[in-house]
Amino acid sequence: MTRILCFLASLLSLASCAEQYNIAGNSSVNSFDGRMLYLQVVSGSDMSRIDSCEVIHGKFSFMGMVDSIVMAEICMDNESLMPLVIENGNLSIRVDNLGQHVSGGPLNDRLYHFLRQKERLDNEYMELSYQEMRMMMEGMHPDAIAAVLRPRAEALSDEIEALETKFIKDNYNNVLGPGVFMLICNQYRYPVITDQIRAIMKKAPSKFKNHPFVKSYISTAKLNMQRLQNVTP
Numbered sequence: 001m002t003r004i005l006c007f008l009a010s011l012l013s014l015a016s017c018a019e020q021y022n023i024a025g026n027s028s029v030n031s032f033d034g035r036m037l038y039l040q041v042v043s044g045s046d047m048s049r050i051d052s053c054e055v056i057h058g059k060f061s062f063m064g065m066v067d068s069i070v071m072a073e074i075c076m077d078n079e080s081l082m083p084l085v086i087e088n089g090n091l092s093i094r095v096d097n098l099g100q101h102v103s104g105g106p107l108n109d110r111l112y113h114f115l116r117q118k119e120r121l122d123n124e125y126m127e128l129s130y131q132e133m134r135m136m137m138e139g140m141h142p143d144a145i146a147a148v149l150r151p152r153a154e155a156l157s158d159e160i161e162a163l164e165t166k167f168i169k170d171n172y173n174n175v176l177g178p179g180v181f182m183l184i185c186n187q188y189r190y191p192v193i194t195d196q197i198r199a200i201m202k203k204a205p206s207k208f209k210n211h212p213f214v215k216s217y218i219s220t221a222k223l224n225m226q227r228l229q230n231v232t233p
Contacts, residue, residue, distance in 0.1 A: 019069055021086045023062040025093035027055060032076070032095070041072045041086070069107070071175045083115075084108055085175060111176055114167050118160065125156045161196050168200050172208045182213055191221035 023039070032055045039051040039062045050072075051062045066086050074081045074093070084091065087105035094101045099119070102108045128149050135145045164184055171177035181200065185191065201209065201218065208214060 019066050019086060019088045021062065021064060021066065021091065022089070023084075023086075023091045023093060025060045025074075025095065027058050027060070027095040029095060029097060033058065035076055037081070038075050039072055040075060041066070041070045069175060071179045083111065083179070085111060107174065107176060110171070111179075114163070114176075114180070118163060121156055121160045121163065125153065125160070128153050128156070165196055165199055169203070172205050177208055178211045178214055181217075185217050191217050191224055193218070193221045193225055197221070 025037075027033075035055050037053055037055060037060055038049050040049040050066065051064050053060045053062055069088075070086050071083060072086050073083050082093070082095070082100040082102070084093070084102045085105060085107040087107055089105055091102060091104035091108065094103075101112055103112075132145055132149055135148070136142075164180060168177045168180050168184075171180070184196065197218075204214075209218075
């Protein structure tokens with residue numbers, strides 16, 4: 001769930017025809033009752049709230065029109081809760097203490113299939129930290145712990161990176177590609193170009209490269225990398 005929430009800052013839009021949305025949600029989280037939820041999207045670099053509703057007895061809904069298929073987020077106050085793709089038609093949302101899920105529309109199905117895969121790997125990676133703590137409490141030497149856990153940690157890291165990269169490449173030409181690219185970039189304190197980002201950009205089509213966020217990020221990251229090289233002794 002933590003990794004999914006990290007994705008909630010990743011909101012992008014691409015041109016298409018006008019889309020009508022009808023979003024029906026159910027929540028079993030008691031603390032949500034009586035709270036306001038907001039549906040917001042990003043156009044360029046600005047966040048825009050386009051709809052709102054109150055959670056009443058665990059139910060909430062949004063209805064309206066957008067100019068195109070867009071990636072969006074549902075938030076409560078200033079806290080992002082979950083990503084979704086606003087596609088033409090009816091969307092169904094389920095929120096509980098274990099996580100959240102959106103169904104309805106091929107892009108949402110694809111998005112949440114990816115997020116479930118990624119969350120499983122992220123949880124397995126996180127479990128290594130708990131395992132490390134248990135080993136330390138049992139008196140194992142740090143070098144011995146590293147020898148046991150490092151190979152699996154590196155393998156999981158590579159698997160997560162490969163999953164992200166493949167998903168972006170498979171979705172270069174729709175809103176999901178730039179959306180997950182934002183997820184990756186938001187892991188860093190400031191824009192940088194990593195080996196993963198180089199691999200993503202190497203064969204990216206013009207449509208992806210010219211997306212406002214992607215274009216801005218790469219431009220800023222290149223400047224930052226040049227500055228880092230200039231200060232390196």
